Amino acid sequence: MSQSATPHLETVSHMIADIQSGNRRTLSKAISLVESSLEEDRVLTEALLEAIVPLTGKAKRIGITGSPGVGKSTFIETFGLACIEKGETIAVLAIDPSSQSHGGSILGDKVRMPALARSEQAYIRPSPSRSTLGGVSNATREAMLLCEAAGFTTILIETVGVGQSEVEVRSMTDLFLFLTLPVAGDEVQGIKRGIMELADIIFVNKSDGDLQDFAEMAKSQIQSALTLMHSPTEDWKVRTLTGSGLTGHGIQELLQLCSEFFVHPSPHDHAIQERRIRQNLEWFEMSCRRELIHWAETQDSFRNAKLKAEQDIINGNTVPSIAARSLINTHLHSD
Amino acid sequence: MSQSATPHLETVSHMIADIQSGNRRTLSKAISLVESSLEEDRVLTEALLEAIVPLTGKAKRIGITGSPGVGKSTFIETFGLACIEKGETIAVLAIDPSSQSHGGSILGDKVRMPALARSEQAYIRPSPSRSTLGGVSNATREAMLLCEAAGFTTILIETVGVGQSEVEVRSMTDLFLFLTLPVAGDEVQGIKRGIMELADIIFVNKSDGDLQDFAEMAKSQIQSALTLMHSPTEDWKVRTLTGSGLTGHGIQELLQLCSEFFVHPSPHDHAIQERRIRQNLEWFEMSCRRELIHWAETQDSFRNAKLKAEQDIINGNTVPSIAARSLINTHLHSD
Numbered sequence: 001m002s003q004s005a006t007p008h009l010e011t012v013s014h015m016i017a018d019i020q021s022g023n024r025r026t027l028s029k030a031i032s033l034v035e036s037s038l039e040e041d042r043v044l045t046e047a048l049l050e051a052i053v054p055l056t057g058k059a060k061r062i063g064i065t066g067s068p069g070v071g072k073s074t075f076i077e078t079f080g081l082a083c084i085e086k087g088e089t090i091a092v093l094a095i096d097p098s099s100q101s102h103g104g105s106i107l108g109d110k111v112r113m114p115a116l117a118r119s120e121q122a123y124i125r126p127s128p129s130r131s132t133l134g135g136v137s138n139a140t141r142e143a144m145l146l147c148e149a150a151g152f153t154t155i156l157i158e159t160v161g162v163g164q165s166e167v168e169v170r171s172m173t174d175l176f177l178f179l180t181l182p183v184a185g186d187e188v189q190g191i192k193r194g195i196m197e198l199a200d201i202i203f204v205n206k207s208d209g210d211l212q213d214f215a216e217m218a219k220s221q222i223q224s225a226l227t228l229m230h231s232p233t234e235d236w237k238v239r240t241l242t243g244s245g246l247t248g249h250g251i252q253e254l255l256q257l258c259s260e261f262f263v264h265p266s267p268h269d270h271a272i273q274e275r276r277i278r279q280n281l282e283w284f285e286m287s288c289r290r291e292l293i294h295w296a297e298t299q300d301s302f303r304n305a306k307l308k309a310e311q312d313i314i315n316g317n318t319v320p321s322i323a324a325r326s327l328i329n330t331h332l333h334s335d
Numbered sequence: 336m337s338q339s340a341t342p343h344l345e346t347v348s349h350m351i352a353d354i355q356s357g358n359r360r361t362l363s364k365a366i367s368l369v370e371s372s373l374e375e376d377r378v379l380t381e382a383l384l385e386a387i388v389p390l391t392g393k394a395k396r397i398g399i400t401g402s403p404g405v406g407k408s409t410f411i412e413t414f415g416l417a418c419i420e421k422g423e424t425i426a427v428l429a430i431d432p433s434s435q436s437h438g439g440s441i442l443g444d445k446v447r448m449p450a451l452a453r454s455e456q457a458y459i460r461p462s463p464s465r466s467t468l469g470g471v472s473n474a475t476r477e478a479m480l481l482c483e484a485a486g487f488t489t490i491l492i493e494t495v496g497v498g499q500s501e502v503e504v505r506s507m508t509d510l511f512l513f514l515t516l517p518v519a520g521d522e523v524q525g526i527k528r529g530i531m532e533l534a535d536i537i538f539v540n541k542s543d544g545d546l547q548d549f550a551e552m553a554k555s556q557i558q559s560a561l562t563l564m565h566s567p568t569e570d571w572k573v574r575t576l577t578g579s580g581l582t583g584h585g586i587q588e589l590l591q592l593c594s595e596f597f598v599h600p601s602p603h604d605h606a607i608q609e610r611r612i613r614q615n616l617e618w619f620e621m622s623c624r625r626e627l628i629h630w631a632e633t634q635d636s637f638r639n640a641k642l643k644a645e646q647d648i649i650n651g652n653t654v655p656s657i658a659a660r661s662l663i664n665t666h667l668h669s670d
Contacts, residue, residue: 046654046657046660049654049656049657050657053652053653053654057651138656142654277648280648280649280655281648281649281655283656284644284645284658287655287658287659288641288662291659291660292627292631292667293624293627294663295663295667299670306623310616310619313612313616313619314616316388316392319388319480320618320619320622321473321476321477321618321619322384323619324619324623325622327623328623328627328629328630329626332630333668334634334668335636
């Protein structure tokens, strides 16, 4: 990719050296580049990303989801600090589909996780709140690679449970952690089965004070629901834990479970590697589709015929699905 | 569109005459054609659809959604029969995303709505349970046009509230009706706000027997939640009703509200027409994307380079988003 001749080769190698040496400012600047919607930034971004490929892939990639109100921020703060005590360094990224429309419901700043934000071993990056060239999830994937190049050993990607965002986070992480509230009875039915099926570990958060009994009931109900589901990860048995981000209860057990998940060699170790390859192929497929649409819009004959077809549709003279097929078969140059 | 020379022109005009004369068998056969995944069926389908364009667009298009357990079948049966008493003829179509994977949770047969199924004035078509060339929602849009050509005055399109299916049904109907259960309190929070925002009318179903008090509470809570939302239809105030598909309570009020919605001329009448144009443009856009992807896969140079790029991705030598951009810019023939 070189619209302009060899883009800023020196800039790129300087930035990489800075990122590797732990310079947060350069890391932030690089992530801003991947989030940019400007074509000229894209040239630099691609040079940068291609150069760091060998430095990537070494972190544990953990996705975290749960409805608003489940205590995600407090949980991530406690969990992140506990990981740091075990010697990890943590980058926290977010995918927040709502941030596109109304400025973000995941607060981007350090307010949500003050202690984690102060730690030298942690880096917290808010979800991009503007449109990016390849969409939010593409920017988050690329940001993850940059954080890996910066040497972070664990990447936490959080999302609010809205729309397709859990599916996107699942599609870029190794381990997917689902936080839920200590509610029992019929309400457990309310937990979206679709999300539970994505999770490797389910953590019943806010299991503290008066809610501990409910939490145990919720846990056993979830466990019985799980018996009807497949694990998303080969050779991994989905586990449910109760605990509390607020009191720290259950966090050590959760860490223990996470290290079981990531231990090498393990029966499901190859499953993680295979999943990453599958994830990269999906990422490629999505990117192809996006770029293909972008490319077609730049073809004059296609673009003009498309405008004409749209006019026919506005006038009610044609069936949209037929107009589309005719447009593509007539106005693109085939081999 | 003519891969083969003038496809079965006589067949097409015979089929149209049969469909217009009320022949259900031919209508069913035509809908099977739009659901087909065979290229040769597509040629006939397109000839048929293009020929019926002038016969379409006259029905009231009503979408109906609600979670499993809300009593959708019983409701549609009662509502459909009440519409028929007012002189309407009813076609019931379905979009059921789950039918793709495990054979359908909306029962396709007449078992669910026995009285409606027996009526001369109704036609019930199950959701396609196999993959179709343009996807389920494309097939349902095309089936709707066929039902309009057959003279049905109201098309009901139902969906289970799974994934994106409500959004799809909203995107092909004039009026969107959301069924919910008579639950009050915190559980109302559980009603997905995203779905409520799509609805023109909310019907608290199963408001019968002991549940009537709960239903009124649920109604007033929903109404207060609605004050914070925008109506999906210009110049239309979203309304909440309680009622019961089982006892018929509330169904006449609902019919009254529906005719208010569709009355001509009304302040929001142009809104319905504008929405249909917008919906057709969206349908066109979606179809363009689908056909574009299909077209690219048939280009030899592109397909071969894509296979090579996939190998690079499997070997971990490149960033998928960059590989995609390079592939498209290098291996398609530009103007």
